[in-house]
Amino acid sequence: MSSKLDPITQAVRIQTPRTQQGEHSTPVYLTSSFVFDDAESMRAAFAEESDDNIYSRFSNPNVDEFTAKMVALEGAEAGFSTASGMSAVVGSIMSLLKNGDHMIVSSSIFGNTNTFIKKYMPNFGITYTMVPAGDHAAWEAAVQPNTKMVYLETPTNPQLEVLDLEWVGKFTKKHNLIFNVDNCFATPVLQRPIEFGADLVVHSATKWIDGQGRVLGGVVVGRADLIREIYLFCRVTGPTLSAFNAWVLSKSLETLEVRMQRHCENAYKAAEALQSHPNVSLVKYPFLKGHPQYDIAKKQMSGGGGVFCLEVKGGVEAGRKFLNALQMLSVTANLGDTRSIASHPASTTHSKLTDEERAAVGITPGLIRISVGLEKVDDIIADISQALDKSSL
Template sequence: MSDNLDPISQAIRIQTPRTPQGEHSTPLYLTSSFCFDDADAMRAAFAEESDDNIYSRFSNPTVDEFTKKMVMLEGADAGFSTASGMSAVVGSIMALLKNGDHMIVSSSIFGNTNTFVKKYMPNFGITYTMVQAGDESAWEAAVQPNTKMVYLETPTNPQVEVLDLEWIGQFSKKHNLILSVDNCFATPLLQKPIDFGADLVIHSATKWIDGQGRVLGGVVVGRADLIREIYLFCRVTGPTLSAFNAWVLSKSLETLDVRMERHCANALKVAETLESHPQVASVRYPFLPSHPQYAIAKKQMKAGGGVFCFEIKGGVEAGRKFLNALQMLSVTANLGDTRSICSHPASTTHSKLTDDERAAVGITPGLIRVSTGLEKVEDIIADILQALEKSL
């Protein structure tokens, strides 16, 4: 295959080498282990003198195909795929940090990531400092002699804050820190953190990468030396991506471009419509001029993504009435689906946080997160508007 192909075309054409059957669509390798021609070939594989597959916890042709596509799309050196987005997050941290290390973490992160950092990392002697997204002086003040990593996501979940990757990339380089960026909301088609200095990029492939709410998956890509350590850690601990899920995810990447174009267009239109609604206190979407980090979003993103949030007037009770009144949109905690989804972060994804912790990262009682699907935008708007009327 030509290296001159556009990345969108490569995501469609990268494929595991054809078997003698001559299949057009890549086969699915559902096997736990792989055979060798002789004892020396097996020895060479275990000695890493060859690229032969040994065991599907280590590597699998179907999983490798998906990983290669993600490495290519993000412009990375190497990658490793995992069973879920959280296993990619945990594996990338635990493989690279040790007892006595410190990391700087953006305060606006996914609820389970927040829980892992605060509850479980201290068990291994890893300390952290959480900082507000745009407070540059706080980031500088957080650096300690034992600081090894910076971890963040942008846009953030669920309030779609946008962090300045150019500034954070320069900050991380200045202090010789590993920069790890969760790029789940943007996908590699809308934003490439490596271009701004990221060393690692993480995805919950369960979301936009799959795009249809079918399977779980995660992936981390980046510098080859760092990925090597993550691979070795995950090879031992076993958060393996199943071959079937990898097959689904690899096929999903073939339509990611056309899907994200529709998701982004729909999200922008719905967000614009809600800005003037009397029952809506505020709307946040990266490509709305009213967004606090609009200029940063335009600088580092090609489009605003498929997620926006809005504050419904009336707080928790109005939020419940709104969700209960929806007729088409799904009420679920997932995102990145063909079907539009609404959720209430304060009572779901971030419910383990205290009231003060939620307030600190902008998760208010009436905050509604919308993952905009592929339905006709007029139908999405109509359902939201009728539910708003019933939330009064």
């Protein structure tokens, strides 16, 4: 595939070489292993002197096709796909850090990532310092002689803080740190962190990349030397993306741009309309002018994404009343679906955090995260509005 083609075109046209059947759509390669013509070709494959597939824990045509599309979309050198977003996160960290290393972590991150870093990384002798997302002085103060990596996500989950990728890129270069960023909320259609100096970009492909709530998947792309280590780690530990899931995800990428255009359009209109509701104290969306990092978002993103947050007056009980009153929106833990979804982070995805930890990163008791789907936006607004009407205590 020519690299002169636009990445969006490459996401449509990259395809595993056709078999003798001449199929137009890539088939699913549901096989655990691959056959060799002779002993020499098998030896060469294990010695990595050829690109032949050996075993689907190592590589698979469907997985390779999906990964190649993500590499093109993010403008990366290489990539590796995994069974879920969290396995991509864990692989991107544990393959590159060792006992005695230190990392700097934005305090505004997904709940399970937070738990992994705080509860499990210390078991391996890896230390961390969590810093407020936009406090540049705190980031500088956190650097230690053994610091090796910076990890962040932007926009953050669920409170939609936007970190300045250009600043972080300069910061990590100055201190010779690996710049690892979760780009799940934006997708490569809206934001390409590598252009701002990121070394690694992580995705939960389960979200917008699949876009229809069907399968789990994860992917890491970035510098070839780092991806090589991630590949070796995951090859041994086994967080393998299934061939079927990779086939689904690869097909999903063919419509990613057009889907994200509609998600962004709907999210902006809904967030704007709901600002005036009397039972809402705050609406937060990166492309609303009232967002505290609006200028940064406009600089590094081509769209505001498909998620907005609102604060229901009345705290936890009002938030639960709101969820119970929804008639069309789904109440589920996922996001990035064709169907609009509402969740209450304080009692679900971030419930393992203490009250103080949630408050420190802006997860208030009445915060509601809305993943905006592809329904007609008037129907989305109407359902949220009627549920807000009923949320008053």
